[in-house]
Amino acid sequence: MVNSRRSFLKSASSLSVSSLLGTAALMTMSDDAQANMEWAEWFQGNYRLMSEEEKAQARARLERRYTREYGKKVTVDGTPAQEGVLMGYALNIKKCIGCRRCAKACVEENNQSRGKDQDIEWIRVLKMEKGEFSQEKMNQGYPEGLGIQVGGNAYTPAGVVLEGEHYYQPEAVPEKDAAYMPIACMQCEKPPCVKVCPVRTTYREADGPVVIDYNWCIGCRMCMSACPYWARRFNWSDPNLPKEAMNPVTHYLGNRPRMKGVVEKCTFCIQRTRQGRYPACVEVCPTGARKFGNLLDPNSEVSRIIARKNVFRLKAELNTFPKFFYFMD
């Protein structure tokens, strides 16, 4: 396995040279040649089932197209899952202050569409009222005015995830009487979204993240219905990605620019994490609430958190087995 990967990396590096040459050739490309290139993209198969050579060709094709479209050298990486790595995430909800820098950093890193028409954010931070029980309302039984109370109304909702909202616009964070609960793709071990996909364009990678081959997606949106965490977004039109803001370091299964009519979602920043870097949200978090690491390594931060802290997962009763854990000190 190691050998085959090494030889693959070798062929990939020689390929990036050839793709550079290809870029030069592109500058003088005729309309016909461009059309041929797009036809080739249209006819390509499902990425996971391609041979290594076909994968490299597909990436080189995309590099040429993106480089032309965004006016800068764009790379499309294809680094496969690393042996002995299973990516996991842990989030300290006690520390989250609701600043949403993670959501912004994610948009910039992952080339999401932005602007009024189509504003795609993969991370949503739910603001939840801490709520209260009040003495004035302690006798407001249900039904009111009758002697025997069936229920009470002395509470205001507290700690109910479904009462959270993610459009809050405060002057400063953290707000008094608010708790924050960031949500994104949970990278489930048993992902319901993958099960329902009619063309297997979304699938679990061996190192954990659930990814999408944007070129194979037919836009049926079954995965969006099936996701219990509302983690998936759809490109209702061509994404609005300004040239100057486009992040040129991309991965085929990760942050490369998407097209209209396909679904996208968090991939644990596959373009970064497979190169040994942290996801953008982890890097930017000012309070250190976000932790990322290798679940197979007992000494990784994430593994130690799971071992030592009280952790929980969202909607655990659905048996999706998220690799995204919440904890508090």
Next chain:
Amino acid sequence: MDKLKRFAVDYVTYVVKGSPAFYAWIAFLCILILGLLYGTYLHAADGLRYTGLTDQVHDGLYLANFVFLVGIAAGAVTIVFPAYVYRHKGLHAVAVLGEMLAISAVLMCILFIISHMGRPDRLWHMLPIIGIYNLPHSMLAWDTLVLVGYMLLNFAGGFYFLYMKYTGQPLNKKFYLPLIYVSIVWALSIHTVTAFLLNTMPSRPMWHHSMLPIRFILTAFAAGPSLIILIFLIVRTRTRLWVENSAIDLLATIITYCLGLSLFLTLSEVVTELYANTEHALGLQYLMFGMHGFTDLVPWFWGSLAASIAAFAILLKPSWRTNYRLLALACGLAFIGIWVEKGMGLLVPGFIPTPIGEFTQYLPTTLEIFVTLGNWAVGFLILTVLLKGAIGILLGDIAYVRLPQGKTTSDAAGELATPELT
């Protein structure tokens, strides 16, 4: 081969000829189809941005019509089943019309799915061999399989019957009867799997209950025959083909049972959900009473319920049920009531609130309405042509062997209408 060619030529020359009223109907449908073409062009050029769909409510009018039309396709079995299993004479004579309706309804389903898809240009990704067909995991893959299979079965059965009638040959029972019996069971499967498409997702608690498949089948067997009765009443007045009263009465009885049971299931759902009133009931609460000031769907729910109850009340009394003016009214009410219940009433509130508790509303845009009307128009165009051809053959107007002079076609219809199967 020569016979087959003659069949095709005779069939086509017959269906394109008609009265001014026929051409006016076709022209009307074509105008609606222009709206569909424009909408399809916009979808292809700019994506689905001109729809009212959002990341929160991402399935709307298109998928709702798809779900409803699968029911209409399945509903055709209410003709075929009594005709071939119980040898009901009145229905047996016109069973092929049910198959024509099934073909048109499935074609409409396919059109709505294409309008719904973000990338219809990549539909080939779903084709076996050149694409990937995610069996056995994906319910959508199963649904495609059963729907296409159902269409082919009805196409084969229906056109085999018509061709044999056309050439005056007896039916080969060994080929024909198994086809019919398989298509009867298959009809149940298409709507069951469509229900599984929705109710196998715990992320959407409003759909996630085992009652959905049977409720789908019951509403299908109410809405389907409602449309069929309306078609039969039109056929009786506009063509020379006579549909027996016994056929219409049996269908009306089927609608009565199925509509009554489906109303009972609605009641069961409301009590089950609202009594405990968990978070899982939020969708139903939103639908019935509105929540957080969002009340767009409330009139749809109560309107649909009122239409279904009114239809049921008319159908319940035999003397009203056999009054065909009242029956037509009941069928219209049941059809519309169920269309709303399965569409805006089931699909949309399934997405409200979102799995993380967000309430948003969905209203179809004008473009969505145009595309929807256009898809229905294509379906009715196909249905009109298929029914006209089938009726022409049943009447003997299209026949391989020309009838001798002096003998009228309606005489022949009387002879030919007695089927070869006994």
